[in-house]
Amino acid sequence: MTGSPDARTLVSVPPALRALLFPEGVGGARLLDDASGLAAALPGTEVLVTSWGAPVLDAALLDRAPGLRLVAHIGASVKFFVTPELFARGVRVTQAGQAMARPVAEVALAFTLALLHRVHRFDHALRGGAEWSAAEQAPPRHELLGCPVGVVGASRTGRAHIELLRALGARVRVSDPYYAGEPDVPAVPLDELLATSRIVALHAPVLPETRHLIGARELALMPDGAGLVNTARSWLVDEDALLAELRTGRIDAAIDVFDAEPLPVGHPFRGLPNVLLTPHQAAGTVEARRRQGEIVLDEIARHRAGLPLRHEVTPEALERMG
Incomplete structure (x- = not known):
């Protein structure tokens, strides 16, 4: 399903990004190039x-749009601008984060492989002018087959990874x-995961309890x-x-x-090499940006047709959103 926005739709997205999200345009929607003029x-x-x-969509801004019924975000988290006032006024919220799970997971996979094979160390050495014999030196390298990998956070991106x-x-x-375990992908405590994984990949959300989830104590377990x-x-x-641990050369990181x-x-x-x-x-990626735009247009069409939204953010979901 695709949407056909009209003048009741306001697209507050910078022009360069808008061209990637909506390469075929956004119909009769009104376009806002600078979010500072939103009011x-x-x-x-x-x-x-x-x-x-x-x-932030607070009461003062919302008072200017009494007919607002849907906020469709082209990104993933809406936590930093959506307020309870929005829900109190009956405004629904949706987002296009699902579109970005695959490319981020692919980059996480590329990082995983690069760290296992020390690609970054070889690249740093050669580009830095090291002699060939010196550039060849690196810690032991490993294959992904049979490798113990720990994933912190079974989010959309975490599951794609x-x-x-x-x-x-x-x-x-x-x-x-919130993950109970699945066949062949068990759930384990964080300390055990850190101590027994060759690669640790982070995919957890931004919550008060995840602030500095990985600190000096946790890094020392790796x-x-x-x-x-x-x-x-x-x-x-x-x-x-992390910087202090990396300076010792004991572990590697891809960030x-x-x-x-x-x-x-x-x-x-x-x-740091x-x-x-x-x-x-x-x-x-080009593909992810287009999927984001497609999700937004589809959600607008579903809203206009009175159908359930596929990516709706409820007040309860907002509490657990990164």
């Missing part, structure tokens, strides 16, 4: 399409308080030569503790998310 554009809006950096890992023969276990993959949120890791973004040019992470870095771009 002035809201009157007459029934459906609001939001992007990253959306302002698990599917890819299992397809390539890894032995996967999961630590997540075996020598292990690797940490983080394509989720920097919130999950004590970055100072897509950071406390400071953009990552400063002089940040110590940039100079045992670290693989990407600039928070794990989800940004």
